[in-house]
Amino acid sequence: MTNNRRDFLQKASVALPIVAATAATAAELTNDNFQPEEFWRDRMTPPDDGKKLGWFVDSRRCIGCHACEVSCKSENDVPLGNFIRQTFYQDVGEYPKVARMFMPMSCQHCEDAPCIKACPCGALHKTTGGTVAVDYESCCGHGSCVDACPYGAIYLDPVAKQAVKCHNCYHRTELGEGEPGDDSESELGSGLGGGEAMEPACVPTCPAEALYFGDLNDPESKITKAMDAAKEAEGELSQLRPEKETRPRMWFAGVALPIVEKVIPTEGESFKGESYDIYRWKEASK
Numbered sequence: 286m287t288n289n290r291r292d293f294l295q296k297a298s299v300a301l302p303i304v305a306a307t308a309a310t311a312a313e314l315t316n317d318n319f320q321p322e323e324f325w326r327d328r329m330t331p332p333d334d335g336k337k338l339g340w341f342v343d344s345r346r347c348i349g350c351h352a353c354e355v356s357c358k359s360e361n362d363v364p365l366g367n368f369i370r371q372t373f374y375q376d377v378g379e380y381p382k383v384a385r386m387f388m389p390m391s392c393q394h395c396e397d398a399p400c401i402k403a404c405p406c407g408a409l410h411k412t413t414g415g416t417v418a419v420d421y422e423s424c425c426g427h428g429s430c431v432d433a434c435p436y437g438a439i440y441l442d443p444v445a446k447q448a449v450k451c452h453n454c455y456h457r458t459e460l461g462e463g464e465p466g467d468d469s470e471s472e473l474g475s476g477l478g479g480g481e482a483m484e485p486a487c488v489p490t491c492p493a494e495a496l497y498f499g500d501l502n503d504p505e506s507k508i509t510k511a512m513d514a515a516k517e518a519e520g521e522l523s524q525l526r527p528e529k530e531t532r533p534r535m536w537f538a539g540v541a542l543p544i545v546e547k548v549i550p551t552e553g554e555s556f557k558g559e560s561y562d563i564y565r566w567k568e569a570s571k
């Protein structure tokens with residue numbers, strides 16, 4: 286990105302209406318959905334495994350190709366019309382000075398997760414490294430989590446009638462004890478399958494190297510190094526909808542976040558295929 290392009294995007298970011306933090310907190314917005322604390326307190330507590338799994342999205346690099354979505358759908362058998370991960374667009378500027386911004390999105394694996402607080406069946410819980418996951422023995426599929434999630438990151442499977450969301454591809458990342466993305470040999474027999482840990486499917490699929498996943502407690506992990514480099518270049522990283530007080534485990538670099546935020550679904554919505562409808566782009570770009 287040249288300096289000129291960066292200047293233009295930064296000016297566009299200031300000129301566009303940003304979804305401002307309102308006086309309403311997450312608690313005020315969703316309190317009606319929440320279960321009593323004693324019902325979810327244990328499920329909100331991650332196992333004491335010393336790991337802090339999280340995501341870094343370098344939206345400066347995203348080219349909006351949707352390869353991450355396709356690999357996610359393929360890996361997790363996501364049906365047509367539903368998404369675990371989606372890349373949102375927003376056009377900015379006036380012709381001839383225009384640009385299209387991209388925001389790859391998925392579950393934020395919130396530390397203070399409203400979906401866990403709202404789940405009446407005890408199905409949503411924290412697992413390895415703080416990953417927020419669904420227990421399919423318990424999920425009764427009545428969708429309180431969809432109503433509570435401020436990022437549109439859960440859908441109800443149309444056939445199974447159960448909640449579906451990003452689970453950090455645990456069938457890949459928990460294969461062994463090695464750091465996901467670490468090529469060195471993992472300790473055999475130590476994980477679910479006794480093999481080498483792999484990254485979530487979207488990460489190695491991304492041709493732009495915009496997605497990073499790993500242990501934020503490990504100073505040598507790829508994600509920590511990428512975040513450090515981005516902070517050095519750009520200053521503090523951003524998070525989505527901090528006014529919701531969910532403490533997301535996803536950080537973004539680049540100016541796309543405040544620009545694209547207004548087209549990302551919120552409480553009661555899920556990522557949907559209509560986001561790609563050209564009339565919606567036009568509408569969203571006004």
Ligand code: SF4
Pocket residue numbers: 391392393394395398399400401417433434435436437438439450531
């Ligand atoms: S982003 Fe939504 S689904 Fe993911 S942990 Fe937060 S509230 Fe739950």
Ligand code: SF4
Pocket residue numbers: 346347348349350351352353354372387389490491492493494495496
């Ligand atoms: S695969 Fe990478 S470049 Fe393509 S949309 Fe996803 S994050 Fe962006």
